[in-house]
Amino acid sequence: MTPQPARRNEQSRRAILTAALELLTEAGYSAVTIEAIAARAGVGKQTIYRWWRGKGAVILDALADNVPEVLALPDTGDLRADLRQVLRATVAEFADPRLSATTRAITIETLADDELADQVRDRLLRPQLNAVRTRLEVAREAGQVRPDAPLDQVVELLFGPLYHRWLLRNGPLTDDYADGIVDLTLAAITPPCTCLGI
Amino acid sequence: MTPQPARRNEQSRRAILTAALELLTEAGYSAVTIEAIAARAGVGKQTIYRWWRGKGAVILDALADNVPEVLALPDTGDLRADLRQVLRATVAEFADPRLSATTRAITIETLADDELADQVRDRLLRPQLNAVRTRLEVAREAGQVRPDAPLDQVVELLFGPLYHRWLLRNGPLTDDYADGIVDLTLAAITPPCTCLGI
Amino acid sequence: MTPQPARRNEQSRRAILTAALELLTEAGYSAVTIEAIAARAGVGKQTIYRWWRGKGAVILDALADNVPEVLALPDTGDLRADLRQVLRATVAEFADPRLSATTRAITIETLADDELADQVRDRLLRPQLNAVRTRLEVAREAGQVRPDAPLDQVVELLFGPLYHRWLLRNGPLTDDYADGIVDLTLAAITPPCTCLGI
Amino acid sequence: MTPQPARRNEQSRRAILTAALELLTEAGYSAVTIEAIAARAGVGKQTIYRWWRGKGAVILDALADNVPEVLALPDTGDLRADLRQVLRATVAEFADPRLSATTRAITIETLADDELADQVRDRLLRPQLNAVRTRLEVAREAGQVRPDAPLDQVVELLFGPLYHRWLLRNGPLTDDYADGIVDLTLAAITPPCTCLGI
DNA sequence: ACGTAAGCGAGACGGTACGTCCTGTCTTCAC
DNA sequence: GTGAAGACAGGACGTACCGTCTCGCTTACGT
Known part of the structure; x- marks a missing residue:
């Protein structure tokens, strides 16, 4: 019933997050639909719904995944x-x-x-x-x-x-x-x- | 073609704005759809599209209409x-x-x-x-x-x-x-x- | 709520029934899906669900519509x-x-x-x-x-x-x-x- | 590649046929899906597809298995x-x-x-x-x-x-x-x- | 006797279709 | 002649199953 993370397909996960980001930057927010993400990622919709609560959760993961930016601030003394x-x-x-x-x-x-x-x-x-x-x-x-x-x-x-x-x-x-x-x-x-x- | 403001039905306008606000506060953002607003206001959808660009414009008007708050700040000297x-x-x-x-x-x-x-x-x-x-x-x-x-x-x-x-x-x-x-x-x-x- | 037959679009109705029959004879029963009928008829799915209970009802209508055959039997005396x-x-x-x-x-x-x-x-x-x-x-x-x-x-x-x-x-x-x-x-x-x- | 009947698990076979019949009589035809049969039989879907061509073949086997009725007709002379x-x-x-x-x-x-x-x-x-x-x-x-x-x-x-x-x-x-x-x-x-x- | 190859339960996967909801436009009818 | 009512084409939603594909695990051969 509950999905088992161990069996999760990492390739699909990356494809989904990448597709979401690409859609967002290329076509804008309104183009980011679960169907579009699934189609671009070459993935079944269910694979998205299995691991995320919805569009928002996918976007969040995409950001958190692809933007693990510099968290340390410069400290020049000034x-x-x-x-x-x-x-x-x-x-x-x-x-x-x-x-x-x-x-x-x-x-x-x-x-x-x-x-x-x-x-x-x-x-x-x-x-x-x-x-x-x-x-x-x-x-x-x-x-x-x-x-x-x-x-x-x-x-x-x-x-x-x-x-x-x-x-x-x-x-x-x-x-x-x-x-x-x-x-x-x-x-x-x-x-x-x-x-x-x- | 272009709507003539002179003929606008004030009663419908108020009903639409009121319906939008009520839906928003009673059922949340996701319940605010053009269809729901029209139904609750007892209005045809076209009457909404005739006068507003979409859901956002209706909400904006509803706010600007019903919240003409105090704009003057107190000045106690302090x-x-x-x-x-x-x-x-x-x-x-x-x-x-x-x-x-x-x-x-x-x-x-x-x-x-x-x-x-x-x-x-x-x-x-x-x-x-x-x-x-x-x-x-x-x-x-x-x-x-x-x-x-x-x-x-x-x-x-x-x-x-x-x-x-x-x-x-x-x-x-x-x-x-x-x-x-x-x-x-x-x-x-x-x-x-x-x-x-x- | 309940659809009003008076407003029904006869053109859409015919397109739907025709599409259903064509799909049936050209591609077989398994190809007859509501989505395929809607797509071929150039019609929204809702227009089908508004007037029929499902695939079976559409097929029945298609038959009853296009096959109002000879109901009178020959009577040659023999x-x-x-x-x-x-x-x-x-x-x-x-x-x-x-x-x-x-x-x-x-x-x-x-x-x-x-x-x-x-x-x-x-x-x-x-x-x-x-x-x-x-x-x-x-x-x-x-x-x-x-x-x-x-x-x-x-x-x-x-x-x-x-x-x-x-x-x-x-x-x-x-x-x-x-x-x-x-x-x-x-x-x-x-x-x-x-x-x-x- | 081709399954070897010798290794077939008789217990699973019976469970599958029984599950199919039960679903059919208890919940109707529309409830008979490969997934439901597998779930009720406590069996993997692949075990069904390994031995049957699909739902229809399972149902046929279930009938042929559980209904090997009397084939001899009475002959009372009348x-x-x-x-x-x-x-x-x-x-x-x-x-x-x-x-x-x-x-x-x-x-x-x-x-x-x-x-x-x-x-x-x-x-x-x-x-x-x-x-x-x-x-x-x-x-x-x-x-x-x-x-x-x-x-x-x-x-x-x-x-x-x-x-x-x-x-x-x-x-x-x-x-x-x-x-x-x-x-x-x-x-x-x-x-x-x-x-x-x- | 023991490795190895099969069948097995489980279930994730890419897909298709479902039936519902909403959008924004178009049409009809009643006032 | 306007406006409510709502039908329309379109399209996304979230769900259910399909049939295929790995996974580990068990089980029974064949060496």
């Missing part, structure tokens, strides 16, 4: 430079139609399926955010960040605006914008003025 | 208190299943339709953001905000994290969280330390 | 000759691959669906049998048939063996066979020997 | 009584839902598979018909039947109408009907009136 680099990379990702299409797709699926949303958070989002958080912890210990700064919120202070602007198109999403967000955020968490040793 | 109130209201909105459902729905539609996205930005998002921006301008003139603060980015610094957390479920979305974001943002834009009159 | 002609025609029908295919198909459907079986009996079978029965009644009044002959059973005595042999392939189905059945049947219902006027 | 008994038994078989279901099923399979049809004729039908034919031959030698009667056709004259009526539901299938058919048939083959020694 926090501002490091954060700018990360946020500029994120801007570039949003600007790339291919990468953007996958993000758009997984976001749609996320919005319509709570269970999927949890998995996206844990498998795609958290690792990225944690990498930034770790860099901030290092900076805090180096005295570059106020010791009482709520780092989780700070991380979202960095990414939230980018995501917001991408999603809602409230203005251009440029490197300058990313730099501006970094500057604002750093202004918020830089140790208070200590002139006169007060 | 910027921190005012912003906290606004962000707490936003948190409350995200927490309310009904309001949240509509936001979720319009976000999905937005992601799949660029033209709709522009309208959502102009008709729903911008007014809200501009209200906050206006309040910040007042504060800047009152010297409570650094004169060089990029207010558009500051607004997004406030709402971005909330939206991000709601969308991606990266932690609880509480009043405390909203307060924390306000505090961080204010720390970023408060005039620099001027001890000793420097 | 009962034996008339019956031979009818049974030979039946044999020819069974021998024709095209007609045979449709009969085979409707028989399969009949066996799997009681409701359909009733309709086949009433719309296809009964008229044919009644025509023969009517001829027998004429003969009976003419004194060519024993007055106490159970005509319904006699009719089945004529067709039953043909059907039986066709279905179960118990020997060749030829004109001679048909003639033999007619002769046997007539032997059974010819008025008793009245030599000597007894 | 031909009419003997034939009535046989035809009444046939009527009873058609009336029994369980037996009827199997007959229905094998008939469907027969109609869609010529090779199977031949086997059904040889293994199920012929023995039964031949038994009746043998009885008729005895009667012919005893002078109870015209010497020129075509016995094969006579046998079909007996069974054809029953089969016809069962299949096409053209009226009730009762003992009276069976008796009527026997009477008609006997009327057809009884030696001609020989009054006056003509």
